[in-house]
């Protein structure tokens with residue numbers, strides 16, 4: 001059997017681990033050692049210059065961290081992977097590796113809030129031109145790309161309004177001008193969406209979210225060709241945004257149930273989205289699985305399922321949000337997403353807290369927008385929980 005014939009669930013459980021199992025252990029050990037000792041000076045030298053496999057120092061490589069990288073690499077179907085202390089470190093290190101003063105990058109307006117800050121605050125001051133096109137408007141992105149760019153940076157579905165961009169079409173557009181095409185696949189997850197198969201060059205994940213799945217470890221990861229990943233690895237090993245071995249272990253363990261968690265999260269998100277559409281207090285529901293979603297067809301084409309993230313806008317804006325969210329019993333009111341527990345939060349407090357109200361408005365994010373990361377609880381209980389919370393608020397707010 002080749003890797004391609006093996007199903008995702010089997011890969012999630014087994015992939016990438018074997019060579020790290022020592023002393024008959026069935027689980028990858030957490031290696032906390034910072035340095036590695038050598039009696040043979042020639043061997044030490046060969047490992048140090050990368051001629052021989054092995055480890056030298058924890059900022060460069062670590063066996064536990066490598067096991068995690070190998071698992072993600074196999075799930076995404078890439079040649080190579082490298083990891084980072086956080087998802088933002090993966091994004092900033094990747095961009096810093098390839099962008100030089102005078103270069104141009106094209107992306108979309110509603111990327112993750114931190115990414116958007118890199119585009120609007122940090123890149124311009126290094127004399128890097130950033131062009132942000134309308135999210136989900138393919139012609140507008142293609143027009144910017146056609147002017148030339150070093151990088152085309154995509155995110156789909158987006159945070160928090162789950163807009164969808166056609167990955168295959170954008171990869172083609174990027175390659176026509178010789179750009180490196182990068183995608184943040186955090187919301188997609190390797191279970192639902194494999195952008196390398198659609199022509200993208202580099203895939204980034206915030207491992208903190210769905211990959212880990214338990215909201216107890218920070219991390220980021222990058223997957224792609226040897227040639228590109230090596231360059232980013234080199235930037236990261238020198239600049240130091242290395243993933244911690246304990247975080248790598250927790251994420252690796254979380255990933256063994258990735259396919260099951262994501263399957264339940266998708267099921268729950270679809271059911272919750274349909275339920276929310278029936279509520280009078282709800283102005284709008286954003287979920288790529290709904291036929292009312294403007295790019296539902298593209299989502300259907302490039303995703304195996306529609307993901308665990310949805311958002312909805314309530315009538316009465318921030319005031320309703322303030323009343324509604326504390327009434328929920330089975331949802332953390334927190335900034336995180338992708339965990340086994342349902343998590344809710346206003347976009348203005350979570351994903352886009354770095355933005356001004358004007359910037360949020362420009363990105364099409366209403367102040368009354370609530371982002372929901374569906375957990376793996378029984379959906380009947382989640383819907384009943386929302387139902388009782390709506391009842392409280394509906395009796396208070398005249399609608």
Ligand SMILES: *Cc1c(COP(=O)(O)O)cnc(C)c1O
Nearest residue numbers: 086087088112159186206208219
């Ligand atoms: C959370 C998130 C990030 C940043 O990841 P951190 O691990 O928090 O640094 C990047 N992109 C998306 C889509 C995210 O949800």
